[in-house]
Amino acid sequence: MIRIHNYFVYILECADKSYYVGVTNDLETRLIQHNDGENDLAYTFTRRPVILKYYHRFDRIEDAIDFEKQVKGWSRKKKEALFEENWNEIIRLSNYKNK
Template structure:
């Protein structure tokens, strides 16, 4: 069974990170307002990134890591801009 970490772009331009073992059903549930919380008032939503993992723990770890990222870093992930993603990660380490 595959597990997925995902990023949604909300109607207000914000991002939502989550994880699931059934990506299509989870996205549909978000879209239909069946999941209360952050995404409910921010529909419609667009799936902008996903990655598959072998275990739920790996997907959850990815979700938690991404939730802590800046908007610019999330956008670099979505764009597949690995150079910018790396630069943003290094800049954050330098600030810490």
């Protein structure tokens, strides 16, 4: 029997306008943890509050982790195109280095 799970890749906008990309199996709880500052070593700890800008659900953790790694390497403009699901812009930006 195949079990369906919920895994989420998410992007947060931090108070300093930087973006944080993460993966979780409980998006609502994870957002609360980021904003409550539960981990003082976390990237977002000194950049609170954070705002959820984007998320995408996956059935398999492996797929979520692969996508998270991919998006972490994207430029700011490319991440912002993802927020709008502007695939034409994502493709265009993929063809140019450092865009």
